[in-house]
Amino acid sequence: MRRIISFLEPSAGKELILPVTPPSYDWTHGNRVETIQLDQLGEINLPGGRLMGSCTLSDVLFPAKLYPFCNPGAVANPYVYLEQLQRWSDSRKPVRWIVSGTPTNALVLLESVTYGERDGTNDVYASISLRQYTAPETPVLAISGGDAQTSRDASTGAASTRTYTVQAGDTLSGICRKFYGDGSLAYRLAAANSKIIKNPNLIYPGQVLTIPPKDQLPAAMQVSASVKTAKATKTVYSKEDKIWKVQLAKEQAAMR
Known part of the structure; x- marks a missing residue:
């Protein structure tokens, strides 16, 4: 035939x-x-x-x-x-x-x-x-300590938004060091995830965070009075008085 x-x-x-x-x-x-x-x-x-x-x-x-x-x-x-x-x-x-x-x-x-x-x-x-012809595939990059995915713009190849699943023991500053090499960006990362992060000092395992490119991070979110107080103070237990007391962090450091 x-x-x-x-x-x-x-x-x-x-x-x-x-x-x-x-x-x-x-x-x-x-x-x-x-x-x-x-x-x-x-x-x-x-x-x-x-x-x-x-x-x-x-x-x-x-x-x-x-x-x-x-x-x-x-x-x-x-x-x-x-x-x-x-x-x-x-x-x-x-x-x-x-x-x-x-x-x-x-x-x-x-x-x-x-x-x-x-x-x-x-x-x-x-x-x-x-x-x-074979269509190019978008790579998926796994990051140790959590599930992370990287997507890229199809026309430019530039890195776009990633996601990260919070693991036990994670902190925002630690996550920022992992992705950006700079832990001081924690509050800006919190602002990028303001719908799920109300207190930048409190994140929970299982939360899925949006990780924008560094140059697309928003300005740091306004820190609430309660968060400022939590950072400036620490609750300690007095064995003599048998009660919990709130001390300024700098006072506690001076007592050590």
Whole structure:
């Protein structure tokens, strides 16, 4: 059975079937092999990353008239095909390349289309270079001591908002040191999470904090009187009087 080679743009529902099946095609599949030299062991090969598939369709005939060997539905106008192929190449969007009756069915980018006439028949012969396409994936970065996720802007690649799940023993200043390298940003991080943090000195395991980029942190939230009092004082137990007393932190330090 004759092979049919076609290109499909799923998003637009467009399909292009080559009017004449090329005499041959090759599809490359494999992995990169890293070769290193080790003292006393010599040369060794290690598996590297995956190589994307590639193919060059050579001597693709776009006929100026219909021959008996043309595929059903062929059009006797070479430039109808060439214009569509060039539009796909210029758009830099992937299309699906399919060879009927084989496992070959890959998302590809049209790297180049080279064409010309040869024998005065107005037939056009073309060479079409294809490279396999794989959509880039957003990395997820795990941070020790909690669950953290990093997302990036698809157009700029810039870091955007992350999230962090508070663990037992965490403090806002410690979290700021972990993400920003600066514990003094604790109150600004609290302001970024004002819906769930009312007191910057009190966070609880299981809370999911928003971690904006450092340059997007809001101004520090206004510290309430109760928080100021809590920071400036400490409750201690008097064994002599057998009661709890509130002392200023600096007074307590002087007594030590």
